[in-house]
Amino acid sequence: MKRRVKLLVLVSTVLCSGISCSSDRESGEEETKTAKKTVTKVLEYAPAFGQFVNELPLYEAGDTQESMRVKAEKALVKNEVITLGGFGGYVVFGFDHTIDNVPDKRDVRILGNAFANNAEPGVILVAYDKNKNGMPDEDEWFEIAGSEHHNLAVIENYRIVYYRPTKQAEETPGEVKEYMRWKDNQGNEGWKTKNQFHQQSYYPQWIKADSIAYSGTLLPNNAVEVGSSENSWQLKAFAWGYADNYPNTREGATIDIDWAVDKAGNKVHLPGIDFIKIYTGLNQEAGWLGETSTEVAGAIDLHLE
């Protein structure tokens, strides 16, 4: 569909060349119709540790921050899943147009891989490119205040550091309980487990540094153990306003740009948004399920859907 409209623009330009006509304005109008409802670019991909890290997307020897960004972009453009790993891991993506903030209507559907009792909520930030420089500047970001915004168990300005596992820990087969050391700014520290199902490194392999730090809003744990069977762990969905929290087709996967708040927690009104940032909101391990990690598969402009 997009290609055909573009072709029409091209033909009209060719027909008009050398003769007097007012095709410029018409071309402009045609171009607007080509706006893609889905993600067109990934600006940053920086997952934390995780059992799907280095797999979704796949790390191959020689990959860099930039080549991994390109892989994440290729995935999101096709609405394929990428993992953000544990708390703080993030992705920043954008669109080829500004998604309108339509009054009293939800504006964007955030795609993940959540299903019933398997919610791995990610915090959502949105940016309107106010200065039109094609980039989300620091002062253009606003957090979507989801249902837990006033929950007293939420920790703002949470910070965590993950340390690269030792060679010995990486090479030990099967489950490794003391696999990766971590430390946060609340006085907690511990080990992340490597499970028997995923044996690749859980530390982003294209990162040269021996530790990675992430910060943001820490959401309350959502895992509950309901028995001792295989399906004993359930990851409960929050009411609204998070990524990878409800199945993609549900209203719970959509957000209203008017839910955005500034750093003081006050509502802001944005005319629309050009960029979205999502990061994993929980620092939680749920038994055999392992760590809770937000997955993202792109987003859809609901006004073009």
Ligand SMILES: [Ca+2]
């Ligand atoms: Ca709206």
Ligand SMILES: [Ca+2]
């Ligand atoms: Ca900007």
Ligand SMILES: [Ca+2]
């Ligand atoms: Ca998920």
